[in-house]
Amino acid sequence: MNRTTTFRCWFLRGATLPTVGAETVPTRYDVRFVLDGGVHSVTNIDPNTTLLNYLRDTLHKTGTKEGCAEGDCGACTVVAASLTSDGNVSYQAINACIALLPALDGCELLTVESLASSNNLHPVQQAMVAAHASQCGFCTPGFVMSLFALYKTVADITRQDVNDCLAGNLCRCTGYRPIVDAALDMRSLGMAIPADERSRLNTPAGHGTDDTHIVAMLHALQDEHTLQLQGTDIDGATRSLRAPRHLSEAYAFLETTPDATILAGGTDVGLWITKQHAELSNVLHLRNVDELRKIEEHAHHWFVGAGVSITRLHETLRDTWSSLDELWRRFASPPIRNAATIGGNVANGSPIGDSMPPLIALGAKVVLGSSDGARTLPLEQFYKGYRQTDLRAGELVLGVNLPKPTASQFFRVYKISKRMDQDISALCGAFAVDIQDDQIAECRIAFGGMAAIPARAHGCEQVLSGQVLDVVHEQPDVLESARTVLAADYTPISDLRASGRYRQLVAGNLLEKFLLELAECT
Ligand SMILES: Cc1cc2nc3c(=O)[nH]c(=O)nc-3n(C[C@H](O)[C@H](O)[C@H](O)COP(=O)(O)OP(=O)(O)OC[C@H]3O[C@@H](n4cnc5c(N)ncnc54)[C@H](O)[C@@H]3O)c2cc1C
Ligand code: FES
Ligand code: FES
Incomplete structure (x- = not known):
């Protein structure tokens, strides 16, 4: 049985009202978000349902694609618009493949189907067409949605903005040049739209739009209710998700449901569902x-x-x-x-x-x-x-x-990974020293990827404390000893990201790099 069949058979049963102490908490049993200009309410949904599956299997909005199902390729990119603390609307790209549907509660969902209006392509889409940037076509909706978020967020778009924006959209067929060209052209196409054809979505950032309507809709979705999804699947297994508004209620839920899976952004937890096929029984969702x-x-x-x-x-x-x-x-x-x-x-x-x-x-x-x-x-x-x-x-x-x-602090952190963007670290080293009287008064060094846990390099810290600032040139023997002690501070493993030997060597090199930068900057 596939997941679609499972959640179609889902039904609400015996949902108990949440309580904190003796008080019953106001509760809502539907996920609500704005879609296509109206409020979309979803009830009777398996809390394990990803946004991508919901879009494709239930709403049949198949413009959003599945490539990797683990947040890496960007084919599933959609945009969630939400209220900011100052009452404006922010447009953020998210990966629908690993977002669980309740992550949208209180937001507006924009997919590639949301952009074109009455036969006019959106300026982002027009720019993609004009630059021949569609290429394979499959990952194009994801590129369009990432660029749409940029279009609505940054007024003066630079090449660096585009590169950063597209870090999560992979092209492996042709290359990025036409897509980057489109990104750099999309704003001028938007600015050229006649005033009577401007809408909130096709007006570029910084050009002014009347957001009153969407702000009012989003405000109306914000309430003091706890979101609760609860039911039994066709096999009789109970599943629930609770998204409380207050910590006290989250604590109360954990007391009664100690085995609950805590869910925040879901960028780790989502993969348990999509890659390890976990079926989470009880979820405490902290987003609200x-x-x-x-x-x-x-x-x-x-x-x-x-x-x-x-x-x-x-x-x-x-x-x-x-x-x-x-x-x-x-x-x-x-x-x-x-x-x-x-x-x-x-x-x-x-x-x-x-x-x-x-x-x-x-x-x-x-x-x-x-x-x-x-x-x-x-x-x-x-x-x-x-x-x-x-x-x-x-x-x-x-x-x-x-x-x-403090004014006397000198800090650097270095990430080493196979790719510049969108890659997990092979190792990550951070160094902070407190400088007093032209000496390293206190030193804190921490590495990730060098042990089973993120850990400090206590031995190396001791060697460096009390030393001159230009250890590399003035005290090469201290540098050597710091490198040796650093190697003894950790016993890194070899895995698919790097060998243990590589990690040891690079950690020593990062130490030297840090000390050189310290000497140069002070
Ligand atoms: C494509 C991709 C690339 C990534 N790249 C990086 C990267 O470059 N660097 C990096 O460090 N990570 C990376 N990650 C991992 C992930 O994005 C991070 O670990 C992220 O910060 C997890 O936060 P989240 O809110 O999504 O956590 P979730 O997935 O919601 O939860 C993660 C874990 O923390 C627990 N948890 C969450 N909040 C709380 C809380 N308040 N109290 C107690 N427990 C809690 C959950 O139960 C779960 O065990 C990547 C992930 C993906 C999918
Ligand atoms: S399908 Fe690849 S990031 Fe979502
Ligand atoms: S545009 Fe799809 S892989 Fe290149």
Whole structure:
């Protein structure tokens, strides 16, 4: 039986009302989003249903394609439009293949079928035609939707913007030049549209549109209700998904359902469904919990909520650490970064996750919470073994406390992967030193990809502490000893991304690169 048959036979049965303590929580049993100008309500849906399967199998909107089903190729790219905190609309590309349908709750869904109007192609589509950029055709809808998000977001589009935007759309037939040409031309085609033919979607960013109608529709979808999907499939197996609005309710759900799968952006969890064919029985979806989506600035640190997307984190901190700017830009691709959360990256505990080495080097602490209260741990102490963390039953990652940089801090992070874009790290090294009296007063080094967990290089840190800034030229023996001790700090494995020997060698080279940059910049 295929998945389509399974969820067609899905029905709501015996849904109990969620409670927090003695109080019943207002609950809604449908996923609601704007589609084709109206509110689309989905009930009786298996919580494991991906957006792509729903689009193709149920709505028969087959413009959105499936290539890899793991967020890599971009053939399934669609755009989710949502309200921003200042009341505007943001347009973000996401990968429909790994997004579960509830991820759209409260948004507008735009697919390749949404763009053309009364026989006029959208300027993005016109530009693709004019530049002969359609090529194989299969991945074209995904390219169009990524470019559409760019068209609606950036007013002065540069080649770098286009390259970044297309990092998650793979062409393996012809090449990117015609597609990049189309991207650079699409705005002028949009600007040339006569005033009476302009619509919200075909007007380029910065050109002004009347968003009142869509803003009102999106506002109307925001409510205080918990989203609950619950039912029994044809084989009698129970499945449920709950998306609460408040932490207290999330904790209450975890107490009664300790085996629940916690779902944030789904860029890891989605693959369990599409690649490992997991069928998740109970899902706690955190996307609607406002407490997890805040970034708070304090005197000496930021609190970054677990539900903050990598895109938002990147935008917030891009000017603070230039080196982090490049790391976030090379973290997966825009559609993945739009969905992926910092909490998901930290909690997933992958030894090659990109956030942890810089966060550990910068002295970040992870904040964990449950109905018993909150606790804080240095991030490096959160990892206990390969994909094992200190998260206790009933606990959630609430966020990270990230110390602000001081004037005496020098920080660099380096990602090493086979491809520049959209590739998982073979290793990632982060280095932070505090400079006092022209010496390295304190040193924190953390690597991913060098051990079963993201971990500090304690031995190497000790060798470098108290040394002069230009170790490379003034104290080559110290550099040699730091390299040797660094090699002893880790025992990396060989896998498909790199051999253990390569990792050791490159880690030493990154150390030297960092020390050279330190000497040059101070
Ligand atoms: C194509 C592709 C490319 C990728 N490239 C990169 C890359 O370059 N670098 C990189 O680091 N990662 C990469 N990833 C991995 C993934 O995007 C990140 O790990 C992401 O940050 C996960 O966040 P999420 O919100 O999607 O988590 P989810 O998939 O929702 O959850 C991930 C895990 O964290 C748990 N979890 C989530 N939130 C919480 C919480 N608040 N409390 C407790 N547990 C929680 C979930 O139960 C699950 O175990 C890539 C993934 C894909 C599909
Ligand atoms: S099908 Fe390849 S990214 Fe979704
Ligand atoms: S345009 Fe589809 S593979 Fe090149």
